[in-house]
Amino acid sequence: MTEKLYDLNSYVTECDAKVLSCEKAKKNGIEGFAVSLSQTCFFPEGGGQPADVGTITAGNESVRVLYTYEQGEDIFHLCDKTLEVGIQVHAAIDFAPRFANMQIHSGEHILSGVILKEMGLHNVGFHMGHEFNTIDLDGEITPQQARELEAKVNAIICENRPVFVSYPDKETLPTIPLRKKPEVEKLRVVEVQDCDWCGCCGTHVAHTGEIGLLKILDVQRYKGGTRVTFLCGAAALADCSDKCQNLKNICVSLSCKPQEAFSNVEKLKAELAEKKQALAAKNRQLFSLLAKQLCENAEAFGSDKLVFLMDNTLSADDLKAFAAQIAANEKTVGTLFSQQNDTISYALCRAKDADCDLRALSQHLNKSLNGKGGGNQELCCGKLPVYSEEKIHQTITEFLL
Ligand SMILES: [Zn+2]
Structure with missing residues (x-):
């Protein structure tokens, strides 16, 4: 023993x-x-x-x-x-990691005690991780409630209350308002003065002030209750410092005060969405004009005309928008390609009155050039590994001939 x-x-x-x-x-x-x-x-x-x-x-x-x-x-x-x-x-x-564990464990007892007193919820799971610590509650709490609970926990930390460890005898044990009572023969009780009494085998700080700080990072719905993620002591301070520095960088970048950062980011997002919409409208106009020009000069294959274009400035979305404009021209089959890094995106389209079997053309491309993708008889999209423009053009024309 x-x-x-x-x-x-x-x-x-x-x-x-x-x-x-x-x-x-x-x-x-x-x-x-x-x-x-x-x-x-x-x-x-x-x-x-x-x-x-x-x-x-x-x-x-x-x-x-x-x-x-x-x-x-x-x-x-x-x-x-x-x-x-x-x-x-x-x-x-190694006392440094052990002391950090003592801070977290005592912090967890105070947090659980405060949550039980204020909300009537029970801690049903506790985990100390390498990066974060969590407790699971048997009910829901909101972020606003979490903020109020955190303030109450830190007030108890500031009051530097004593933490006692004892093995109460059979007469004393029933008089203790235990939060958690493990089924063991000789119960070890950890008491945070006037706050929490819990059956526990862990190591704790002697006074709550040693915890320094408890910071709740997140509350998430979890298995019908709530998972609360928190840090204590130096780890909590380091996390706050990192987040402060990140916010400061954002504020310098946006030339705004910390309180204005969120609304400024939302404003920028709305402006960006508006600009994207305007750009898409301009692109439709441009693609319509270009499509007409390309269709006038298209090669004839049977009763259909083939438009072939490789333009690496076009995104996958641009290819689709461009294809829609090409398909608006009579008897036309459009085959559009754009290379980004080691992938070629494609969009195939056809006018309603064209004879080409578009899906079969897409399958032929995929099979001949190790591509992936598909669609319907109006539009097929996919990706190919890198091939020369000539090779891709040749693969399409051999299908149409
Ligand atoms: Zn414990």
Whole structure:
């Protein structure tokens, strides 16, 4: 059995211990040596909180602890090297990531306690991730409500309330207003003074002020409830700083104040949509004139006339708009191409009175030139790999002849 020094004091970062066992093992996808010690300050993964990592030193040798897990009454340290059973060692956790975990875990308790008190909703899932942390609620909250809850949580953080860890006896336990009560024999209760009482195995800060800041980043509907994404401490500050800098860059670019950035972007989007519409109208006029000119000079194939055009300035949408104008000319078959990077887009069209089987022409092009696409007898669109204009022209005329 390992004595768990982290259990009543989260701030024990190193300790001396005796190696009780060492065996080859693979856990959590990591291969190494599972070492058990007589006592440890390493927290094993549990209750949503990730495992501690760190170092175990024996004389001049040290091994890295890559993962920590609990099995029965023992804590196992998955190490990158083996350790001799029976020797004395010194174990030390990497405190920076552990403290960040303590900030997040205590922040999560306060957030869950405040949400239960203010909204009557329960935390039904907690996850600490590499980038974000989430809690899942059994009901919906709006972004505005999330903002108000966040303010209440940060007020409690500012008040620097004490956080207590205890194992209450059978008489005391029923008097505690527990938010969550895991089914265990000896319940460990974490209390944030006058805010939250919760059965929990994790490591916590001693005072709420150490959390620094809790920032809710997002609330999303999730499985009939809400998923709340949040950050705590230095990670929350870094995220706010990055977003402030991004907003500042946008404001410099738009020459506006931060409060005006959103309305200015909306205005720009509306202007862009209007300009696109105007450009499309001008293009239709231009394509109509060009189509007439091309049809006058078109090659005759049987009773149909072929318009062949390769113009790399045309987008895929332009090709379709141009095709519509060509199809308005009697007895015409239009074949339009435009190359962008390593792809050629095509649009095939025909006048209502033309004889050409347009879909068959599209299939012939795809088959002969490794293309993809299709459509109906009025319009077929697709893509080809890069071929010369001559090769494409030849492929079309061999079909029409
Ligand atoms: Zn907890």
